[in-house]
Every structure is written in structure tokens, then in C-alpha cells.
Amino acid sequence: MSLLFYILAALSVLTGLGVVLARNPINSVLSLIACFLTIAGHYVLLNAQFLAVVHVIVYTGAIMVLFLFVIMLMDMNRANEPHKKWTTKLAATLSGCLLLLVLLASTAKVMLGGPAPVLSPDMGLIKNLGMVLYRDYLYPFETSAILFLSAMVGAMVLGKHEPKKI
């Protein structure tokens, strides 16, 4: 089990580096997909099957395909890539450093506090999730249906091609 974790973790780091270092944006996105798959593997190791499946379907499937589409449509070549201003670079560096600081601080807190207590080994199982979702939180679950329906209807109303002016 432990060996599997180390292999997965190494793969995650390697593919993560691939995202940042790849010259071609397509390769970058493909590495990101691989990275997400390894993270899904981590979820399985943590006994959170539902999270793993949702992660694969939503992130690796839907969102990454969207990323690929956007990159293909934008046709990013080295030649026409706009030169970034130094303020942009500064802002990017600053926000990156801030994120690193937050991550380091939270990691330090977890490390210093000793291993976190395990709440329940099968907390992430689909059965337990279903109990929470369909019993304790049934009301928000059902009402969000109307939210999504109105969002879809709205997308249709705004996005549909009109033959003539209204």
C-alpha cells in the first residue's frame, strides 16, 4: 500500500512539473490530465471512491476537454504570443509566493500537530455519502435542481441564434 502511494506521489510530482515546464500547451494540458488521474488514485487509496470517480469525470473528463478546446481554438504559437508586461510578471510571482506561503504554513501546522485523527475509515464510501445527501441534505439537493434548470434555460435564451431582430 505504501509503495503504491510513493509511486503515485512521484508520478503526481513529475506530471505536475510537466504541466509547468512543457513548451507546447497541448502537452501541458495532457500532463495535467495525467496529474489529475494520479490524484484520483490518491483518493482511492484514502478510501474515497466517490470522490475519485467524480474527480475523473468532472476534472479529467469535462474541464480538461474544455481546456483543450480553448487552446486549440486560440491557436497559441510561439510567434504570436504577446510579450507580458513586467507588472503582470510581478503580480504572478507575488501571488505564487503567497500561495506557497499558505501551503507551507498549513503543511507545517499539520506536521507539527502529529498525524490527524482518523474520523472513520469508510467515511468517503458512496453509501455514507448517499445517506448524508439524500437524508440529511435532501432539501438543498432537490432545490438546487431548479437552480440548474434555470441556468440551462437561461443559457438557451441567451445563446440561441435568432433569425431576425426581436
Next chain:
Amino acid sequence: MAALISIAVFGIALLYIELTNSKKIQLPLAVVGLLVTLGLTVMQWNHPSSSFNNMAVTDNYSVAFNASILLSTMFVVLLSAYYYEDVKQHVAEIMALMLFTVFGAFLITSFSNMIMLFLGIETLSIPLYVLAGSKKFSLRSNEASFKYFLMGAFASAILLLGITLVYGASATFQLSAISDYVNNTKQLPGIFYMGIILILVGFSFKVAAAPFHFWTPDVYEGSPTLITAFMATVVKIAGFAAFYRLFSSAFSSIATFWEPLLWGMIILTLLISNFAALLQKGVKRLLAYSSISHAGFLLLGIIALNKLSAGGIFYYTLAYSLATIPAFGVLILVKNHRNSDDSIDAFNGLAKKNPLLAIVMSVALLSMAGIPITAGFFAKYYIFVAAIDSGYILLTIFAVLAAVLGVFYYFRLLNAMFLKEGEAEKIKIPVVFGISLLITTILTLAMGVFPDYIIKLL
């Protein structure tokens, strides 16, 4: 619960009716849906209940606000018969989206759990982003929709972060449990206070109170006029109902912390909106600033936080809606006859050729200004009484001065209608449109003459 299901079912039914593409069915179905839901809502009066693990509570407070939301929506839908006369596409969808907005409004008038608050506010907002842009070939409408969407998404995110921080401190979403947590904790953590501030910011955006009001004039002006009327009424009623429910239950014991913030916001809101309204040339923008100033008065009811508050806020929102809908209705008619000119000059000499429209508009404006025998007078009166009762004398004096300032810009419009000369022509009032205008006007006067019946409800 039955009312909630009914409004959702009628909304979905309207989507199917779109297939027939016949307006003869669409409008009556929407009205029937609203009436059925109104009946189901009123039946819950004096029958408090809670359902789904106490996540939704139905009490007289929520029933009263829901009924007032339904009434406002119905008057707006009645105006839509004329407004969408020449529009072929998407009319049923627009009405369905209105009903979904009402669904979201229902969720936040009766929430007792922070999750429902967030879900409700999103269900209230997302159809409105679309409705604001429903005049697809108008650049202003597109701008309004986009602006509202971007700003609204940010405000929702801030509200959600606030809810998360409060949850992080208290480990519960339930309002009563948060209240218990506040009462039983000696030293509240900093993130709890931060959470309250962020929730306050999110709410003041949704109800358009300064300094988070910047989106209001542009969005109100750019949106189709009918949608503006809908936005100005339903969102405000539901927003304030939820605002007061949250701050009077969960955060009432630490009022000393958030009341100074609210105090500053009220002063800012009343100051900015009334002075900006004085400078406006367009009637739609003027009404937008007037809506911001009403938010300022309504916040007085929340800061007062005593037993008069709920009734005062309810009376004020109802009076404000019954004045806003006919005002926008008359604006729609005048604008259509003046080639979409909505400046104050377009109203010149309206009274001579169209006395009925001028009277309807005058009653609405007088009610907004707070002149006696209209509902607006008692609306302001009850709010002020509530504020004085809690010791906010200085703030109330300031608000009275702001109300006096408000009279100026409302009278500019009255002056244009009655005293100025203009080449006004006779405007034909469509029947359903006229019914909506007349009922709202009569209700405004009736509420001004018999205020007791409404104020005693809560």
C-alpha cells in the same frame, strides 16, 4: 412547502407551453400559477411548520413576505402582456425564469440554514442575470446583464466565504445553533467577526446599499423596463426578508459589533443616493437611485432590531413595490410613445392628455416620497418609530432630512407632468395593463388609509 412545489411546477409547465408558441395560453398560465401559489401560501398563515431536518421553516413572517412577493410578481406579469406584445421568441421562458426567481425568493424568506440561504440567493440571482439581458439586440441590455453577472458572482462568492468563516467558527449552518454558539462562547474567534462582515457585504450588494450599489444604476437602466420593475421589487422584498431573518436570529446577540457598520452604511446610502438622484435626467436612472435610497430607509428597520422591525420592513417593502410597479408601468407606456426617450422632459404635459396615467404616476411618486394618505407615508413612519424606539435618534433625524431631499426629485417629475407644456398625445392604455396600474394605485391609497391591517400582521 406546497407553495414552493407549486411555483416550481408552474415554471416547468411554462417551459413546455413554449412549444405551442401561443401567448394566449402563456400569460394566463403564469397568472394562474401565481394565484394558486398565493392561495397555497396564504393557507399556511398561522400554521407554522418546519420540514427537512428543520432546514425550511414556514412561519407568519415568511408567509407574509412570500404573499407580497407573489402579488408584486403578478402585477409585473400582467404588465408583460403589453410589453412583450411584439416579441415572438422566448416569452414563456422569460416568464418561467421569473417564476424560478420567485422560487429562489421563497427559499430565502423561509431559510433557517445557511446552505439554504446561499442556494436561495443563487436561485434568485441567476435567472435575473439572464432576464437583464433578455433584450438580446440591445447593447445596453447586454451590458447590464454582463455587469450584473460579474458583480453578482463576486458578491455571491464573498457571501459564501462569509458563511464558510462563520461555519468554521461555529461548526454549524443552523441559525438557532449559531445563535447558541454566540451566546455560549466567551471569546469569539476573529474569523467569526470576519464572516459577519463578509455576509453583510454580500447582502448589501444584493439589496443595493452603498458602498456596494455601483451596479444598480447601470443595470436598472440597461435592463428591459419590465425586468427592472421586477428586479426592483422582488429582489428587494426577498433580500430584506432574508437580511432581517439572519441578523435578527443568528447574529442578534452581537449586534454591538455589526450595528456601527450598518450605521455607516445607512448614512452613506441615504447621502449618495439622494444627491445622485437630484442630478439625474433619465427617469429610469432616477428610479434606480430612488430604489437605492429606499434600501437605506429599510436598513433602519434592521438596525433597530426590535419587535416593530419585522412589521415595519414588511409594510415598507410592500408599499415600495406597489409604488414602483405602476411607476415603471407608466414609464413603459410613455417611453414607447416617445421613441424610447425616458428623460424627464418626455413626461412634459402628460396630465393634459392622459390624466389617468398622470394620476397613477403621481400616486406612485407621492408614495415613494412619503406624502400622507399614500402607503409610503406610513412605511417611513413605522420604520422611523422602530429606529427611535431603539435609540437611534440622530440617525432617524438624518433619514428624515434625506426623505425631505427625496421629495425634491420626485416633485421635479410631478412638475413636468402637471405644470409644463408638452406636445403630448393621447396614449392608449391596454386593458390588462390598465388593470394592473389601477389595482396597484388603489392598494397604495388603501394601505395609506388603513395601515393597521397590514402592520398588525407581523
